[in-house]
Structures are given as C-alpha cells and as structure tokens.
Amino acid sequence: xxxxxxxxxxxxxxxxxxxxxxxxxxxxxxxxxxxxxxxxxxxxxxxxxxxxxxxxxxxxxxxxxxxxxxxxxxxxxxxxxxxxxxxxxxxxxxxxxxxxxxxxxxxxxxxxxxxxxxxxxxxxxxxxxxxxxxxxxxxxxxxxxxxxxxxxxxxxxxxxxxxxxxxxxxxxxxxxxxxxxxxxxxxxxxxxxxxxxxxxxxxxxxxxxxxxxxxxxxxxxxxxxxxxxxxxxxxxxxxxxxxxxxxxxxxxxxxxxxxxxxxxxxxxxxxxxxxxxxxxxxxxxxxxxxxxxxxxxxxxxxxxxxxxxxxxxxxxxxxxxxxxxxxxxxxxxxxxxxxxxxxxxxxxxxxxxxxxxxxxxxxxxxxxxxxxxxxxxxx
Amino acid sequence: xxxxxxxxxxxxxxxxxxxxxxxxxxxxxxxxxxxxxxxxxxxxxxxxxxxxxxxxxxxxxxxxxxxxxxxxxxxxxxxxxxxxxxxxxxxxxxxxxxxxxxxxxxxxxxxxxxxxxxxxxxxxxxxxxxxxxxxxxxxxxxxxxxxxxxxxxxxxxxxxxxxxxxxxxxxxxxxxxxxxxxxxxxxxxxxxxxxxxxxxxxxxxxxxxxxxxxxxxxxxxxxxxxxxxxxxxxxxxxxxxxxxxxxxxxxxxxxxxxxxxxxxxxxxxxxxxxxxxxxxxxxxxxxxxxx
Ligand code: SF4
Ligand code: SF4
Numbered sequence: 001x002x003x004x005x006x007x008x009x010x011x012x013x014x015x016x017x018x019x020x021x022x023x024x025x026x027x028x029x030x031x032x033x034x035x036x037x038x039x040x041x042x043x044x045x046x047x048x049x050x051x052x053x054x055x056x057x058x059x060x061x062x063x064x065x066x067x068x069x070x071x072x073x074x075x076x077x078x079x080x081x082x083x084x085x086x087x088x089x090x091x092x093x094x095x096x097x098x099x100x101x102x103x104x105x106x107x108x109x110x111x112x113x114x115x116x117x118x119x120x121x122x123x124x125x126x127x128x129x130x131x132x133x134x135x136x137x138x139x140x141x142x143x144x145x146x147x148x149x150x151x152x153x154x155x156x157x158x159x160x161x162x163x164x165x166x167x168x169x170x171x172x173x174x175x176x177x178x179x180x181x182x183x184x185x186x187x188x189x190x191x192x193x194x195x196x197x198x199x200x201x202x203x204x205x206x207x208x209x210x211x212x213x214x215x216x217x218x219x220x221x222x223x224x225x226x227x228x229x230x231x232x233x234x235x236x237x238x239x240x241x242x243x244x245x246x247x248x249x250x251x252x253x254x255x256x257x258x259x260x261x262x263x264x265x266x267x268x269x270x271x272x273x274x275x276x277x278x279x280x281x282x283x284x285x286x287x288x289x290x291x292x293x294x295x296x297x298x299x300x301x302x303x304x305x306x307x308x309x310x311x312x313x314x315x316x317x318x319x320x321x322x323x324x325x326x327x328x329x330x331x332x333x334x335x336x337x338x339x340x341x342x343x344x345x346x347x348x349x350x351x352x353x354x355x356x357x358x359x360x361x362x363x364x365x366x367x368x369x370x371x372x373x374x375x376x377x378x379x
Numbered sequence: 380x381x382x383x384x385x386x387x388x389x390x391x392x393x394x395x396x397x398x399x400x401x402x403x404x405x406x407x408x409x410x411x412x413x414x415x416x417x418x419x420x421x422x423x424x425x426x427x428x429x430x431x432x433x434x435x436x437x438x439x440x441x442x443x444x445x446x447x448x449x450x451x452x453x454x455x456x457x458x459x460x461x462x463x464x465x466x467x468x469x470x471x472x473x474x475x476x477x478x479x480x481x482x483x484x485x486x487x488x489x490x491x492x493x494x495x496x497x498x499x500x501x502x503x504x505x506x507x508x509x510x511x512x513x514x515x516x517x518x519x520x521x522x523x524x525x526x527x528x529x530x531x532x533x534x535x536x537x538x539x540x541x542x543x544x545x546x547x548x549x550x551x552x553x554x555x556x557x558x559x560x561x562x563x564x565x566x567x568x569x570x571x572x573x574x575x576x577x578x579x580x581x582x583x584x585x586x587x588x589x590x591x592x593x594x595x596x597x598x599x600x601x602x603x604x605x606x607x608x609x610x611x612x613x614x615x616x617x618x619x620x621x622x623x624x625x626x627x628x629x630x631x632x633x634x635x636x637x638x639x640x641x642x643x644x645x646x647x648x649x650x651x652x653x654x655x656x657x658x659x660x661x662x663x664x665x666x667x668x669x670x
Pocket of ligand 2: 297298299301302303304307308309310323324327328330331
C-alpha cells in the first residue's frame, strides 16, 4: 500500500470533464493551505512508500515539495508523483533526479485526443496538452523514467481517434516509455456522453491488447495483470483484481494537507472521506460469488478467481454490492488472454480442473477476514 | 409466489457488522457514547426484566457467559433457563435474526412463572403464546408469523418488502431499529412496522424507566441519535446503514433487488459529514444538535 499525500486536497489547475474527484470539490475539499508538519509527521508514522498526489501536486511551492521528496527519499529511497505535467519546470526535474522520484503523467493522447483534460477553453487545453508532452520529453532527456495514466473516452478511443491513440502509444514505445495504465471512466462522470459503450470499450481494449504484442518497451497494466491473474500470480497486481474491501480500500491510504485521512477516491460517492474500519472484510466478493448473474452477481463465472467482481467503485447502479458494470468488457479480455495462454500450453485458472477447489479455499479464508495471496498461499 | 419469495435467494454469510466513521472527530465524540448506551442496555436489560418492563428476556450467550449470569442471578428473583432446539425450531418460535453463531446458547431470563410459561409454549411449539410472553404486541406477532411463511427472518426487510417500494418515513423513535446492529437494542423483537404504536410505547417505557433510574444524559444522547436522518438499504445479503456520523454494514437475507428505507430526521449533528447524497448534506441548514 502506498501513502497518497494530497497537500492541497483535490485542488487542481485543470478541470477534466470526467474527473472522479469532482464530488469532493462540490463539498469543498479543495484546500488553499496545508500544514507541512502534520503531513510529514504522518508520513513518518505510517512508514509507507509515498505518492504525492492531488488534484495537481505541482501547485505546491517547490521548497515544500523538496521537503516531502527529501523525507520520502530518506525513508524509502524513492517516491512517486502523479501530475498532469502542465506546471512542470526544470527545477521540478532537478528535484525528481535528486530524490529519485518516479513521475506519472496524466494524459489521454496528443492534441485533441486530450481535450477532456479541460483547461478552460479548447485553445488553452491544446496548449496545456503540449506542455504535458514537453514535460515528458524533458523527463526522458534527463534520463527519468515516467509512466502514463490514460482514460479511454469518446474523444480518444472511438473511430479513427483510436488509430491516432495507438499511433501515439507506438511513439511512446519508441521513446522507451515502459508502462501505461488505461482506465475506464468513473461511474459518476458528470458528462456520461463521454463514456464509451460496452462494445466500444471491448473494441478499444482488444485493439490495444493486439497492439501490445507488437511493442518493445511499453506495457499496458491491465493486460499484464489479467495474464498474471489467469495464472494465479496475484502478488503485485492492481487492486481491482484482488477482491477489494471497499470499506478499507487496502490499496490506498491517504492524507490531505489539513490532516484529514481518505480512502480510495473511487468509492465515497457522497464526497465524504470515510475512515477505515478496524477490521477488513471481504463480504462483497463472498456475496458476489453466490449471487446469480441476472441479479448483478458473479455466480458461475469461470473468471471469478481472477476478477472477483472487479472494482466496487465501478459497480452496476453505483452500488458496491453489485459486480462491475464493465463485466462484459473484462470477460471479453479475459477470454482473449485465456486463449493466448492455452496456445502457449499454459492452463489458465479459468480452465483449470482445480478451479472450484481454489475458489473454496479463497472463500473460506474470506470468511475469516483473510485475503489470500493465491500465488504464495495455494502452493 | 409472493414478492418476498421471488426476491430472496439462498446464501451463506457469517455474522458481521463493520463501521466506517465520517471522521476521526465524529468517532472520538460519538463512539464512546454509543458504546456507553450499548453497555447500559446490556446491563440494564436484566434490571428492566425484574421490573417487568420486559416480562422475559432472551439472550444469545457463550456458555461461559451463561454460567456467569446464572451465578449472578442466584440471589435475585429471576430465573434463568436454556432454550434448546435447532436453528429452525428456534426461528419458528421467535424472531432472533442473529442465530448464525452456533456456539452461542439461547437463554431465557425472567420471573419463574414467565420462564415456565415460555418453556411450555416452546415445547408445544406454540409461537403465539411464546411471543406474547416475551412482550411482543399482537400486531407484531401476526406480522412475524406471516413472515415465517416467506422464510425472511429479518423483520425490517420483511416489512419494507411488503411495501414493494422505497419507503420514506420520519419516525424518529423507531429509527433506533436501524441502529440495532450497533448494539442499541431497546426491544427484543422487531416491530411489525415503523409506525407500530405499541412498539413505540414499549420503547418509551424503556426510556422512561431508564430516566427514572438516573440515566438522563444517556437518554438525551439516544434521543439525539434517533433524531438524525438515516438511510438503510439491503442488497445481495448485505445491509448498509448511512448516518451523518458513520456508515455500517451487516448481513441480512439476500435479496435480488435493492430495498431501501429513508428516515428523514429533524436534526443534523455538528460533527455530521458534509456530503452530496442523503443522509449527508452540503449545508447543515436544519437545526444543529449537540455535537
Ligand atoms: S475501490 Fe477500486 S480502485 Fe479503489 S482500491 Fe478498491 S479496487 Fe482499487
Ligand atoms: S468477469 Fe464479471 S462475472 Fe466474472 S468475476 Fe468479473 S465481474 Fe464477476
């Protein structure tokens, strides 16, 4: 688990149309000030790798950023930052180098493909996108590793736009970028017309899956994770495949500049920072396993061990007790990867004779509040 | 087939109740108060039974707890007895929803005459009589016994399902039912419905008796809590309650569709969260209460 540090809460210099944090802005969780002592005290207390986050974290004065990076470096030897890159300058890059900061850039592609990351007008947005990509080049020039967070939307992943997006990924691959996270849009997106349909998601993800096979450096996290999950290699996959307990959101622990703690922002639709309960629990996954598909559950799904109903933050009808609203998309992708594994002579967990036995073991541990790491605990 | 039968499906889930607070401040202020009330009800339940506010008390206890209690009651006018039977038999006779913990025993506590009458009714499988002895109003007995036909053991769920729609109410006294999983247990049965006057009267009796016994402050906290907006929903065997200061979830019968209940409330606590959807609010415009 990383510690998500948000000195200015969800304050940002852009206003991305699909941002999952708008709910917090609507209840006033943007901060204009922060208490560095509270934040550093918390970082020391938690002793977890630090991810500097926002909103936009580069809104913080550089001397305060240096203190945060310095502390994280002293404690763990590195940190990460998630930024839109539009405010990045040479001084930031010096700090990233000095303190071994791994930079994640949020960008949905070049030019108009990134227009949902709105900067106030189309012109300003295009300029902002150029700054983000300039920042990426600067980072690369300085030998710094970077990765991308990309949202699939109607603007960058339908029709010929999808070809442009794929072309951009090839360019990133040529530049030696190694890693990219591709996201579905949050359930609560203010403008639902931006969301791809199920079929559009399937088309886009399938094409990207095929593209990945041709790339040298660049990997999309989702396909790597799904392939791992189908082989029960779940030690370092993303949270969405691990039967997330939506009350504790184990993958995310966060603190804001005023000391308020928060869970993963994919939950908390009301814009309330709910606190973690004392006990973990896997009741959602346990009930999805038993609930018929037509009611919103996962009963009988051969991919359950690999998927577990996926992220509660994108559940059907925004109710975490349902499975993921993107279930068909995941099933389609799992099927593609399943076939590829079988072609390589590997029996995926979804086709494995021991699948039911493993499901029973996982379930019985959930009953005791334990989430097995299948890779370690089943062998 | 009734709507209830169509909606319910068979599942297994352990008993649980997990709480998530809206802030550390709200937790620091309200958690000790809720714990204090829970302990008060537990400790006073026996005293209330000896005053016959509850003619008979039913408890689910671990064997060692039952032994301890038995020793404590030796000098009192109350008698303690085990109620032995299968889960099915127990459910057929009285409305205890949390029977999943097989290790616990079902214990009857009361004046000798009530305990004997209850045991007799239990042995004869006379639910009506048994429920009458534990002080359940006629309307609630009727509703419970009807509910048994549908195998829905959770009275709250049963009553909402009967309405076949989302219910909006403003019955503060009975909103306590939604806090029951946290241990705020003032009745040992579930009212037939949220406006059950007899149950309301029973709750008032308990509160007034406790005020008479000097628990004024505690009863003020309770009334404060019961005056807040609160939402309850159930889906796939998990209920979730949202209050201004916390949310919590626990196991119930599994329903195919979501069932919901809203109690609109009349106060909002100062430490209540700001939020976009009910029961949260962006501006605390209605009367703010004590904390
Ligand atoms: S809610 Fe979703 S994104 Fe957040 S930690 Fe859980 S699985 Fe991950
Ligand atoms: S693929 Fe769909 S049905 Fe299968 S586990 Fe995932 S969400 Fe559930």
